[in-house]
Amino acid sequence: MSRYIVRMPGPRFTLDRSSPVPLYFQVAEQFEHAILSGEIAPGERIDNEIALAKDLGLSRPTMRQAIQVLVDKGMLVRKRGVGTQVVHGKIRRSVELTSLFDDLSAAGQKPRTEVLAVGKVAAEEDVAHELQLGIGDDVWSLERLRFVGKQPLAVMHNFIPLDVVDLDAVDLEKTGLYAHMRTSGILMRVARQRIGARGAGADEAALLGEKKGAPLLTMQRTAYDNAGRAVEYGRHAYRPDLYAFELTLVDR
Amino acid sequence: MSRYIVRMPGPRFTLDRSSPVPLYFQVAEQFEHAILSGEIAPGERIDNEIALAKDLGLSRPTMRQAIQVLVDKGMLVRKRGVGTQVVHGKIRRSVELTSLFDDLSAAGQKPRTEVLAVGKVAAEEDVAHELQLGIGDDVWSLERLRFVGKQPLAVMHNFIPLDVVDLDAVDLEKTGLYAHMRTSGILMRVARQRIGARGAGADEAALLGEKKGAPLLTMQRTAYDNAGRAVEYGRHAYRPDLYAFELTLVDR
């Protein structure tokens, strides 16, 4: 195993060329850590690509690729003729292709799920349209109520084509829908989301402990796999006092 | 001017090497067009990078860069050992660093803006915190009401540090805040958004033609420039029957 330790003006970087982790990614990771820890301050300029590449024993394209990762994350900004500088230390993780369950788990909370109904139903027009099926075709319908602590947080209604997964023998109160789909070999690559708001219906209000007509945050999501096949369509409603969507935008 | 016309299995691509537009971008644009027009169908596999590069008279890195642009947009998916295929023909433009004004203008609508109040106010705690200022420091405060057609769509309240722009001599009913900031040399590169919902207050309700307590879609945004300086903080409320946020997520 060849292992280089490089000393730089600011941080110390370690490269492991025997690792399966790509070199550009190793560099990006350590740069990110140095920025997040404040070792490199926002506004500060980092060394130019050529010098960095030379110091680390890398080629310039590889060094550029590493920097590009952080530029895409919105942590660095490049300016031709000037250099590359740190924009902002604490970038929140951008909205990703994860579920509320994942989000809460990552936040260290203990989400609880109550399955209200699972079964096959005939697809209504909008469901059929989103899932690229015919109207009236059978699809899985899954209604769940999500709690955080003891408080009801969201009602979630998902529709899934029958040939994507089998929901019969699954304990969806424990695994989470997305986790189950992933372990079933369904790889979701692209999703379209629509975030809006509306007043709570009577049934939703009862489930969420709100009054009828109370404002709810809504999200509709259609997820597609590698082949462009629609594999999931969900309509969710969140209590706005407990949940909001955060995202970081980067202009490129 | 050298101009090559290349014939391919599917589409015909044109490269202009004398153009200031980068080659990889020219290729990406034409690929995108071919996909959006349906010339290349979703699910279809495109030629491998090496063949494409050869056909177009480009190097493989340049060809890869072109494909990468569309992968980042979520239109193409790469699989090692397999190939690159079209995921989804109609990707909506992802949420970008633009304003509602830009969005509506692009959609061909005629947005109208009514400035409710402009002036300097002492920053409250949350405003000061978001803009990295001291509590009580003077900031620009701008309240506007946005119409689409004759219908009120959103109330927008923006706060801007005094040293970023001068709002006194500006006709904000015509230009739009973001457009004015751009022409003032303010380049916004990163923004953090938080999307939620709540009930309308009495004043908002009156402005938007809704009842008090009616559900509103809310968005808070803090925008930063190249140097990581906070240049704008906005609190907006939208009528949910007229507006929603759409975004496309790509898992990478």
Place this chain on the structure above:
DNA sequence: GACGTCAATATGTCAGGACAAAGGGTTGAC
């Protein structure tokens, strides 16, 4: 002293080549 010009600097773009790794299909042994 003001202004235009030029050089230094740094990123942007592009070429061409090499090997590694993953996925899928084929072939072969049992």
Place this chain on the structure above:
DNA sequence: GTCAACCCTTTGTCCTGACATATTGACGTC
């Protein structure tokens, strides 16, 4: 007939090298 081993295809990673272009600051001229 089944399953493992092998090979082919294609993308992933990395290298060296070169020129273009935007920005800044220094220098020189007027």
